[in-house]
Amino acid sequence: MLKGPISYSLIKKSGKARRGVVHTQHGDIQTPVFMPVGTNGAIKALSVEQVEALDPSIILANTYHLYLRLGADFLREAGGLHKLASWDRAYLTDSGGFQVFSLSKMRKFDPDGVHFQSHIDGSRHFYTPELVMDMQAAIGSDIAMVLDDCPALPATHERIEASVKRSIVWAERCARCERPAHQGVFGIVQGGLELDMRLRHLEALVEMPFQGLSIGGLSVGETPEEMHDMCQKFVYQMPEDFPRYLMGVGTPWDLVEGVAAGIDMFDCVMPTRNARMGTVFVGEGKRLNIRNAANRKDMRPLDENCQCLACRRFSRAYIRHLYVAKEITAVILMTIHNLTHYLDLMRKIRTALENDTFEELRAKFQPA
RNA sequence: GGAGAGGUAGCGAAGUGGUUAAACGCGGCAGACUGUAAAUCUGUUACCAACGGUUUCGGUGGUUCGAAUCCACCCCUCUCCA
Numbered sequence A: 001m002l003k004g005p006i007s008y009s010l011i012k013k014s015g016k017a018r019r020g021v022v023h024t025q026h027g028d029i030q031t032p033v034f035m036p037v038g039t040n041g042a043i044k045a046l047s048v049e050q051v052e053a054l055d056p057s058i059i060l061a062n063t064y065h066l067y068l069r070l071g072a073d074f075l076r077e078a079g080g081l082h083k084l085a086s087w088d089r090a091y092l093t094d095s096g097g098f099q100v101f102s103l104s105k106m107r108k109f110d111p112d113g114v115h116f117q118s119h120i121d122g123s124r125h126f127y128t129p130e131l132v133m134d135m136q137a138a139i140g141s142d143i144a145m146v147l148d149d150c151p152a153l154p155a156t157h158e159r160i161e162a163s164v165k166r167s168i169v170w171a172e173r174c175a176r177c178e179r180p181a182h183q184g185v186f187g188i189v190q191g192g193l194e195l196d197m198r199l200r201h202l203e204a205l206v207e208m209p210f211q212g213l214s215i216g217g218l219s220v221g222e223t224p225e226e227m228h229d230m231c232q233k234f235v236y237q238m239p240e241d242f243p244r245y246l247m248g249v250g251t252p253w254d255l256v257e258g259v260a261a262g263i264d265m266f267d268c269v270m271p272t273r274n275a276r277m278g279t280v281f282v283g284e285g286k287r288l289n290i291r292n293a294a295n296r297k298d299m300r301p302l303d304e305n306c307q308c309l310a311c312r313r314f315s316r317a318y319i320r321h322l323y324v325a326k327e328i329t330a331v332i333l334m335t336i337h338n339l340t341h342y343l344d345l346m347r348k349i350r351t352a353l354e355n356d357t358f359e360e361l362r363a364k365f366q367p368a
Numbered sequence B: 001g002g003a004g005a006g007g008u009a010g011c012g013a014a015g016u017g018g019u020u021a022a023a024c025g026c027g028g029c030a031g032a033c034u035g036u037a038a039a040u041c042u043g044u045u046a047c048c049a050a051c052g053g054u055u056u057c058g059g060u061g062g063u064u065c066g067a068a069u070c071c072a073c074c075c076c077u078c079u080c081c082a
Helices: A048-054 A063-069 A071-077 A097-102 A129-139 A157-176 A195-205 A224-237 A252-261 A270-277 A309-313 A316-324 A328-354 A358-363
Strands: A007-014 A017-024 A027-031 A033-036 A058-062 A090-094 A107-110 A113-117 A124-127 A143-145 A184-189 A212-215 A244-246 A265-268 A279-282 A286-289
Touching: A007 A328, A017 A252, A017 A328, A027 A033, A033 A328, A048 A328, A058 A063, A063 A071, A063 A090, A063 A097, A063 A129, A071 A129, A090 A129, A097 A113, A124 A129, A129 A143, A129 A157, A157 A184, A157 A195, A184 A195, A195 A212, A195 A224, A212 A224, A224 A244, A224 A252, A252 A265, A252 A328, A252 A358, A270 A279, A270 A328, A279 A328, A309 A328, A316 A328, A328 A358
Parallel strands: A033 A058, A033 A265, A058 A090, A090 A143, A143 A184, A184 A212, A212 A244, A244 A265
Antiparallel strands: A007 A017, A017 A027, A107 A113, A113 A124, A279 A286
């Protein structure tokens, strides 16, 4: 591990939970943090002004999607994604390792990388660690992710072991690649639900010059309890001086449990996707399907305690009407609400960590 | 008044003797969604004390072992001609 363009300051520990700051050239990130997902270089349904109003310190973009649609050459010509998308805060780019997993019907591993077919036009591509790092250099993200092999769970020990071995080799190659001066790289720990595999993977990664580490290969088929348990047993063993990122997670409950285990960073499509599918988050880890007939004449806001644009001005009845009528405005309002809900939750978590009230907050999220 | 077409579940629309409680679409009701192939997908939608039963395809009567489907009469709708 190596201090670099991305650094971490620990402010306070509370049990395994950590309150800290990740420093980037596009601003500081107060942690624990939730990072909204903007796969194609935009948070789905929102304009950049609307995203800025939500005030996230960092958002995601996806190397795989930008590679297929724009390519490294154009992104370099355009001056990087910050400029192209007019976003002046931090970006984290996922490497596309997860797409190799989620598009698994079209993939084939090779000692050197992975072959797969584009989900857009079926064209064939060969992903190598070097190509992925070059793409992320062209994007100019603040945090780049290594290429990893993410198996779906449940998986056999052999599959998990293969993924760990392959991911170690690929991580080494990613670490050797040149990258922009402002960019840091995070390694990714695989190992499924096998603690010894995770520790073995971690042992290899801490020898490499990364600025942070992430837990990959979770929320891919196991139960939430299994995931929380893995985090409890594993995360505290990660280096203290670097940010810890739990990839692709999760529900509000998952976030609280992740923080309790010592996670600093999260990302998930859940608030944005669920908004588009008609589900909003309310209260402590509850969901509300706006389509339900019960909302037909409900003049209350989505969440009485929320101060987002949707909750300040509109009723469930109105938003339900817009959603059922397939008005894009409903999706916009619900996306704003859900992201506000997630960002507020993280703010509450950070405050609770500062005030030593985190366990009380956490208790509200235990499943009934 | 004459000629033609048609009346099928909330709506639209298949089906022209048995495997049809009735395709399909919409609408309705509910569910799923975790490093975004997703403003998507799944289930359900006659009635009931419901793994069984009861009544359905404009109405009434008939043919048949058996009808939404064939026959007769009646009611209603639409188009064209007077």
